[in-house]
Amino acid sequence: MERRTIGATALAVGAVGLGCMPMSWAYSTSRQQGAESLRTVHRALDLGSTLLDTADMYGPFTNELLLGRVLRQRRSEAFVSTKVGLLVGEQHIVANGRPGYVRRACDASLRRLQTDVIDLYQLHRADPEVPVEETWGAMAELVRAGKVRALGLCAVGVRGERRPGAGLFDTTIRQLERVQQVFPVSAVEAELSVWSPEALGSLLPWCTARGIGFLAAMPLGNGFLTGTLTPGQGFEPDDLRARHPRFTAEMMAANQPIVAGLRRVAARHGEEVTPAQVALAWVLAQGPHVIPIPGTKQACWAEENAAAAGLRLTPEDLQELRRLPPARGSWD
Numbered sequence: 055m056e057r058r059t060i061g062a063t064a065l066a067v068g069a070v071g072l073g074c075m076p077m078s079w080a081y082s083t084s085r086q087q088g089a090e091s092l093r094t095v096h097r098a099l100d101l102g103s104t105l106l107d108t109a110d111m112y113g114p115f116t117n118e119l120l121l122g123r124v125l126r127q128r129r130s131e132a133f134v135s136t137k138v139g140l141l142v143g144e145q146h147i148v149a150n151g152r153p154g155y156v157r158r159a160c161d162a163s164l165r166r167l168q169t170d171v172i173d174l175y176q177l178h179r180a181d182p183e184v185p186v187e188e189t190w191g192a193m194a195e196l197v198r199a200g201k202v203r204a205l206g207l208c209a210v211g212v213r214g215e216r217r218p219g220a221g222l223f224d225t226t227i228r229q230l231e232r233v234q235q236v237f238p239v240s241a242v243e244a245e246l247s248v249w250s251p252e253a254l255g256s257l258l259p260w261c262t263a264r265g266i267g268f269l270a271a272m273p274l275g276n277g278f279l280t281g282t283l284t285p286g287q288g289f290e291p292d293d294l295r296a297r298h299p300r301f302t303a304e305m306m307a308a309n310q311p312i313v314a315g316l317r318r319v320a321a322r323h324g325e326e327v328t329p330a331q332v333a334l335a336w337v338l339a340q341g342p343h344v345i346p347i348p349g350t351k352q353a354c355w356a357e358e359n360a361a362a363a364g365l366r367l368t369p370e371d372l373q374e375l376r377r378l379p380p381a382r383g384s385w386d
């Protein structure tokens with residue numbers, strides 16, 4: 055698989071990574087099976103999808119434990135990205151950016167992952183109660199201590215309460231400016247896909263101008279862009295899509311032209327090419343330091359997604375995808 059680099063220290067990873075979240079979190083628990091998840095991680099590594107994206111809160115904790123079982127055997131083949139800063143409670147999730155907590159959380163992640171070093175340690179969310187420089191300073195100490203190789207920040211678009219004219223990622227960019235003063239940012243992780251292209255406006259250009267890698271989360275639109283979901287099929291109550299405004303039967307039907315466009319482009323590249331692969335190739339085409347991290351718990355899909363690294367979209371393909379209607383269904 056093609057390799058791409060992220061950050062000033064030029065960390066090299068396979069162009070398509072593996073999002074491990076669906077193995078333990080956010081997508082229907084009844085379909086999470088440890089053995090198949092382990093097979094999926096192994097298959098991804100076999101194919102050169104070296105970047106494994108997890109977080110201590112996925113599970114919570116079980117996703118890192120699962121990866122630890124693979125890393126124990128194949129640490130040198132993997133690039134491990136995990137996250138700190140969110141605590142899962144009974145009914146809610148809270149941010150914790152206190153330096154002492156960050157230090158303890160890192161040691162706990164290292165133990166669960168069965169490794170001595172985390173390749174990319176990301177701040178999952180800034181804690182409104184703690185200046186972000188303090189949290190980032192504690193993370194920088196972990197780099198100096200050799201427990202972490204590089205730092206990243208997860209960006210969340212501020213939805214619903216934006217001032218008129220404010221960009222989705224304005225708050226994140228202000229945070230990034232602040233933490234850059236303390237220690238270099240190697241990667242930013244944020245949603246980027248054919249139906250959620252907002253990061254192209256200012257966040258990705260900000261990263262590109264500074265040689266910062268971009269990990270594209272939800273590159274398959276939480277599965278919608280693969281064309282394997284049916285409007286009205288319903289989701290289990292613990293599946294994030296049960297409450298997602300784009301996954302009502304009405305909005306899934308309204309957004310079918312987007313899937314149809316991906317299918318048309320796929321068909322031009324051969325019978326075997328899938329809408330999911332076109333969606334990932336579109337992300338790859340957004341810049342040489344962009345790494346899609348499609349999430350899956352199925353080895354067959356990890357294979358399909360890894361193969362997207364070899365798909366090159368033509369200027370006509372990209373133009374057709376640019377002309378697709380904007381997605382319907384919004385958090386705003």
Ligand SMILES: NC(=O)c1ccc[n+]([C@@H]2O[C@H](COP(=O)([O-])OP(=O)(O)OC[C@H]3O[C@@H](n4cnc5c(N)ncnc54)[C@H](OP(=O)(O)O)[C@@H]3O)[C@@H](O)[C@H]2O)c1
Pocket residue numbers: 072073074075076077081107108178208209243244270271272273274275276277278280282330347348349350351352355356358359
């Ligand atoms: N930093 C953050 O705040 C943040 C937020 C969200 C996500 N993330 C990261 O980004 C990763 C990707 O996002 P995501 O997993 O939420 O969304 P995604 O990659 O857009 O979509 C995942 C969904 O697509 C399905 N899928 C994957 N490959 C497929 C294929 N080839 N054909 C058909 N269906 C396929 C998966 O099904 P199965 O589950 O059945 O395999 C899963 O339901 C996550 O795993 C996580 O590591 C980070």
